[in-house]
Amino acid sequence: MKTKNRFELQCDAAKRNILKAAFRLFSQRGIDAVTIPEVAEACGMSRASVFRYYKCKLDLVVAVNVWSWREYLSGQNWPKLEISGRNATAAECLDAYLEAFIQLYREHKDLLRFNHFFNVYVQGESHLQEQLSPVVELVDSIREQFSAIYRLAEQDGTLCTESGEQYMFSSLTHIMLAAVTRYSIGLVYVDQKSTALEAELHMLKRALLREFVVEQA
Numbered sequence: 001m002k003t004k005n006r007f008e009l010q011c012d013a014a015k016r017n018i019l020k021a022a023f024r025l026f027s028q029r030g031i032d033a034v035t036i037p038e039v040a041e042a043c044g045m046s047r048a049s050v051f052r053y054y055k056c057k058l059d060l061v062v063a064v065n066v067w068s069w070r071e072y073l074s075g076q077n078w079p080k081l082e083i084s085g086r087n088a089t090a091a092e093c094l095d096a097y098l099e100a101f102i103q104l105y106r107e108h109k110d111l112l113r114f115n116h117f118f119n120v121y122v123q124g125e126s127h128l129q130e131q132l133s134p135v136v137e138l139v140d141s142i143r144e145q146f147s148a149i150y151r152l153a154e155q156d157g158t159l160c161t162e163s164g165e166q167y168m169f170s171s172l173t174h175i176m177l178a179a180v181t182r183y184s185i186g187l188v189y190v191d192q193k194s195t196a197l198e199a200e201l202h203m204l205k206r207a208l209l210r211e212f213v214v215e216q217a
Contacts, residue, residue, distance in 0.1 A: 015053050017043045019067045022060055027114035031061055031121040058122075058131060065118050066134045068111055072104075073141065090153035091213045097149060098176055098205045105180035105201060112184035143169060159212050172208055179204055 004012070021043035025034045036057055040047045054060035088096075104112065122132065146169045153159035161168070183197050 011053075014045070014049070015063075016067075018045065018050055018053060018060070019064050022064045023068050023110075023114060026061070026064060026117055027110040031117045036060070061118060061121060062131055062135060064114070066138065068114060069138050072108060072111055073138070089156050089158040090149050091158035091209070093149045093152065094159060094172075094212065095205075095209060097146065098172065098208060101176040101180050102198065102201045102205065105183060106198060109184040112181045116181050116185050142173070146173070158214055158216075160214055168212065172212075175208065176204070 022039045036050055037047050040050045150165045153161050
């Protein structure tokens, strides 16, 4: 592995500084409401310096998305379900997979808020597909983990696989992500400090498990 020189290390530090400042502003205020000059001010850099690394706002937004999710997924937050050699069943692995979304809500509401604003922003942008390819790669990495659970289910029969892997992955992931995101950006008719919200997410998780877990005789 090539060792980075001093200039490369300085560039990496500058980029990280920009990404952290932009993530904080985007997750708090929304992406549309934040300008590049505001990001530059927040990270103590000039607007020209920010544009030196990210030629347009969309490039910065995508970079923040990839950086923030990689930081989360590479840490100890998302469960590393090592299927090979495990004694756990596919049903138990699916339980851990769904629980990870609740942990995401509990500990990383800012990431969920940013992700919501990101989805809204890119839908309104005229963007090239290749600009979003790093985001697609992140989704694929989560999909690969789910595929391992599905393959195990085909072997041990603890999950109903009749609906197919694509349906299971899409429905379970979209439902859980939508729920934790909605709670993170706020519900106007409940107290956001209430612990009942997390209890509701656990109730949702149990309902989804009942849909796919095969009852053992």
